[in-house]
Amino acid sequence: MITTLLVANRGEIACRVMRTAKALGLTTVAVHSATDRNARHVEEADIAIDLGGAKPAESYLRADAVLAAAKAAGAQAIHPGYGFLSENAGFARACEEAGLVFLGPPASAIDAMGSKSAAKALMEDAGVPLVPGYHGEAQDYATFQREAARIGYPVLLKAAAGGGGKGMKVVERESELAEALESAQREAQSGFGDSRMLVEKYLTKPRHVEIQVFADKHGNCLYLNERDCSIQRRHQKVVEEAPAPGLSVELRRGMGEAAVRAAQAIGYVGAGTVEFLYDEGSNQFFFMEMNTRLQVEHPVTEAITGLDLVAWQIRVARGEPLPITQEQVPLNGHAIEVRLYAEDPEGGFLPASGHLALYREPPAGPGRRVDSGIREGDEISPFYDPMLAKLIAWGENREEARQRLLSMLCETAVGGFKTNLAFLRRVLAHPAFAAAELDTGFIARHQEQLLPAASALPETFWQLAGEAWAQSEAERVRGDDAHSPWSARDGWRSGLPGETDLHLLAKGESQVVRLRHADGVRGATLNGEWLDVAIGGVRRRHLALRQGDSLYLEWNGELVPVRRFDAIAEAEAAHAHHGGLGAPMNGSIVRILVEPGQVVEAGAALVVLEAMKMEHSIRAPHAGVVKSLYCREGELVSEGTSLVELEEASA
Template identity: 90%
Template structure:
């Protein structure tokens, strides 16, 4: 099959990544986009771009008919679905074939077999692959799930039968939580995948998540490209992945790999796929979890240890070419670790964040360093899509070298304007337990106090450094031709008198009056480029300090804090809280209103359900009271900070 033009039916970093390889192979690239993404990076990097309209996925990227029409209009012979959206949609794969287009994924029959978690588990059961105890049947009524959950034993895990990526997934600790969790998971699954079917499994408390990358061609050849450990997860979604999985013996690697190949061959698989297992380190047993019939987010770590380009392999296999190597020839060189940089609030339960990227800097390129992203400074992070901003990948001769290299990359990364998990990722990689490869899916919860420390008040040293960085960066802005001139200084310098100035600064919701005083031009800190150099007691340290417009971004204990000046008089006039008001924690859409004015509620009662980044978030009563008024309606789009519910505290 001749492929000269490739349409990428996706957005963000995966669209940019696929197009990078396609262009290297000499292909013409076609991007599709929503109205929201009209000026997105993947659109500008493509040779041809076609507007699908709409904003939400259902109005744009999930419209298979519009994607196929775009491919036809652009003269494309093939479609790469990326991951998410239509990548595991068997109907779309069939529609591509019927339209005479090559779908860069497995046959629709393979997606049918493995796309449904229930069907996949039944297939594995027939093949003798160990399964986690659970219910994967067709009946979807509440009494069935209630009965099966009781049979399995709590805690249980609800999972979307047609999904992945943590969408439509809920841990249920006790029967009283089941009904609400099931309804919410079904809505999430319907929104993300167009399919509300669920399954339920026993929730294993301390497993490792180990997955096998498989690849098959059209000539009945299939092999596995080693394994990845993806145990570091929050909200049932991966944030750190590495290859190979630490501590696996060659025998165990071979056993899991061969099982994954058998699973792929049993369904006539073609292309890139991933078979995921839960691995119990104590017993040495592994259990089949699911198969993802697409390229995975974490594929770069496999590329790093094998030296292979998996997207290039996808294109060549789609052309009918055989796999270029045998199983014995699969390389395994060194170690690679990947982190996912998200727009989210780790301290606020990892809730997704949206807004404008006022500042965005990626780490410098170099040997063993890779950054995959689809954003630029100034872009808007939309509430309609997954909040992942970028992936940072480091390779080393061994795991420790990769870990240290990735930590250095995170230090160089800067994001401003939206909350991110950047500081959290640095804490994970720097944690002694991670350094010792003590991995399992409960890692974040177990080390929560270390990974999500209470922020507390910012100390005097921070404010002093913020003041120094502010006045020095301000001087450079005011007199770019001579930043060292005393007449351009903003530090209160006066001839023959001590320099002194007061700055009213804000950072992380705190306000402080910073008084800077120095004699004879001597400073406790020096701004050199975008690094603030500080020396105390013979110890010299550097803090990233980036001035952007009227804001300063200063690194403090791994976190990049936004510092700004404020008018104390205006601040005092505006300082009044909306007593009893509950506001939207992020931009999103109101999907359910669960209360009405005049209703009495207990503390913790769900009042409103907000959907953002394809996940549902319940706004709950912080205390017992009476709903005084509602300021939102179902289906309404709301911005972060919008008042939703007025709750009057109950009187004794």
């Protein structure tokens, strides 16, 4: 019997699992790192246990600590969520040995499918088409060099025990292989405790289609339709939808039945996902991998089936049979999910972290769902995945779901660091996405529209920002006598025109905005959190949220932070960083590849920084000589911290 469930995870998936567990009457247990002591999932649990540490290896990846926490809390079962220990066969066995129910497949199934290499070998024996590649045991550089040459560049390096884009590198030519292999192996070891790699042909324009399977302990297994997850950046999914647009009934059935055969071949139990690469031109699909866990994108499957997959996991773990047959699986309407990330799309999608100064979610309602694990005021750590929340919309058809999700994104506000919110709005609004022209190269192909080149903010923006700032300031600070001229914030001066000069900063630009009481932006009025602007008889609304020392103003679909500008302080800060290559985000120094006095070529890797479980190389912008190093391996650094000083090579 399961009465108490420990969730061995964090963030939105921990909150989501506990929501269903509580609905079923279970007591919920959260575990957390030292960093997550005050996190939302900790607050929502009935019992919380501190694992200590900050990095995953010091907390959430410590199987012994998680098992001890389950024993201390009196839990009978553990739900691993996704990531961390969810596909760790050793952990699944340890749960069984400790008398705990693991809400996932048997360890033998994880062994068979948790390793990409083993899974591909199994599929090859079963006659499922595979992408050309190497999945062998030899892991030396010479083997990968030989196999990559045989397959033909470009190739894709992938962590054999991984997922979610960690330990994954595209290699265009042989000269890039050694560095990419070494970096991918470090990422795999850090993220999964296993550095083994595989290599396969990199297909240039495939669709990523996956099948949700579910099996019980009585030999029953079925598929719950499919999802299209083709919109990706850095090999991680950004937009997912169900069902996959444009698939014929025959193709959907063929992929589904192949996925079920794969699951049955390894005695699978619980929720799993079989992922395929689909080539529309040839109408062929190729097995890619199987994820032996619940997926991030499971809500779109729940939306089109009306099923609660976490509830199914709990009931299957209790020994109950699946409640429906394959013929009874519903398929109603269409659902689309987007992942809201703390990251900088214009800066190569580098992850961001810091203080969550502003956070507003769209309200729930028919066809609208938000899964999140954060609150305004939280600190977003550089140690974990940068996903903040998932927004899911359902509609009677794809276009209705798309429009509804766009509306939800317009009602979302995040401030304190860069996010992909505006980028998501551009993706969903793009004509190619509306027409379901999907493949894994979507973002790169439409980069000009999705990631437009930065341009100077126009005068209209600055005037709106000035009006919103002045009016928000007037609301924040009032004198005892509201009618006294000394309490006014309109720049009134005896005998002179009423005007105010505001020194404002937004998106790295500074501007002096002069507001005249008589001739400011005509009709601009701040009503609560909205700036209403009437020009030429047309009224438009801009979200304008004042939070502390910042004003967040909506402009062209983006929430732009605006603050007062101190020219002296900014000049001093710029001088302090002159000549140094700074950290592009908060993180830890993994490797230092140079030393003072060393001559380097343009593009050479100088320092490797790890953030959000991914590695990022700081490279020389030009040829030169390393003058100084301001960091050491293992050190935690903040965004903007100078790491290396590089002098240009003399002519």
